[in-house]
Amino acid sequence: AQSVSQHNHHVILSEAASLELGCNYSYGGTVNLFWYVQYPGQHLQLLLKYFSGDPLVKGIKGFEAEFIKSKFSFNLRKPSVQWSDTAEYFCAVIAYSSASKIIFGSGTRLSIRP
Amino acid sequence: GAGVSQSPRYKVAKRGQDVALRCDPISGHVSLFWYQQALGQGPEFLTYFQNEAQLDKSGLPSDRFFAERPEGSVSTLKIQRTQQEDSAVYLCASSFPAEEAFFGQGTRLTVV
Numbered sequence: 001a002q003s004v005s006q007h008n009h010h011v012i013l014s015e016a017a018s019l020e021l022g023c024n025y026s027y028g029g030t031v032n033l034f035w036y037v038q039y040p041g042q043h044l045q046l047l048l049k050y051f052s053g054d055p056l057v058k059g060i061k062g063f064e065a066e067f068i069k070s071k072f073s074f075n076l077r078k079p080s081v082q083w084s085d086t087a088e089y090f091c092a093v094i095a096y097s098s099a100s101k102i103i104f105g106s107g108t109r110l111s112i113r114p
Numbered sequence: 115g116a117g118v119s120q121s122p123r124y125k126v127a128k129r130g131q132d133v134a135l136r137c138d139p140i141s142g143h144v145s146l147f148w149y150q151q152a153l154g155q156g157p158e159f160l161t162y163f164q165n166e167a168q169l170d171k172s173g174l175p176s177d178r179f180f181a182e183r184p185e186g187s188v189s190t191l192k193i194q195r196t197q198q199e200d201s202a203v204y205l206c207a208s209s210f211p212a213e214e215a216f217f218g219q220g221t222r223l224t225v226v
Binding site: 032036043045103 | 205217
């Protein structure tokens with residue numbers, strides 16, 4: 001069965017620090033990949049997505065992610081975080097064999113010190 | 115409306131009570147998903163509809179859980195004889211097939 005692993009459960013950074021959140025998935029076939037964000041008290045929102053083409057994708061609010069097929073990874077990055085980036089971040093994958101079922105990782109809580 | 119709407123936002127149920135959670139997806143979205151999110155965890159897949167057809171219900175934790183989408187639009191997730199372990203946020207999402215999913219605010223169910 002497909003699965004998504006996010007190894008960082010809680011990350012604490014100071015403002016202006018660089019961010020990288022890890023995401024690995026287990027599926028050998030074609031996938032669509034997503035990062036979602038959940039700000040406190042709000043619903044899940046899409047940050048960015050990868051379907052095909054350039055493996056470096058850019059999303060909203062200065063976030064980007066790189067798809068490395070050989071490593072089954074889709075890490076999220078931001079060069080300089082802001083206090084407003086405090087949120088829960090979820091990596092997700094759709095494997096084409098799974099009737100479009102979206103599988104989520106367990107999430108990474110990001111806390112930014114002002 | 116413009117987004118996915120879920121009702122009620124909060125539900126407190128006594129153990130053993132039946133509950134029904136409603137989801138209004140984005141108009142025109144073929145795919146509809148239900149997820150269960152426990153505190154501090156990622157959303158766990160429950161079931162998936164394409165139009166009115168329930169294509170995958172492998173995530174439903176027991177036969178007390180039942181979902182339907184009879185006309186391919188609004189969906190209802192029903193939980194019979196609720197137990198304390200059913201306490202969680204229940205998320206609904208809709209999309210076009212294999213595209214990004216748009217989520218509702220969720221229904222927070224507390225079983226006491």
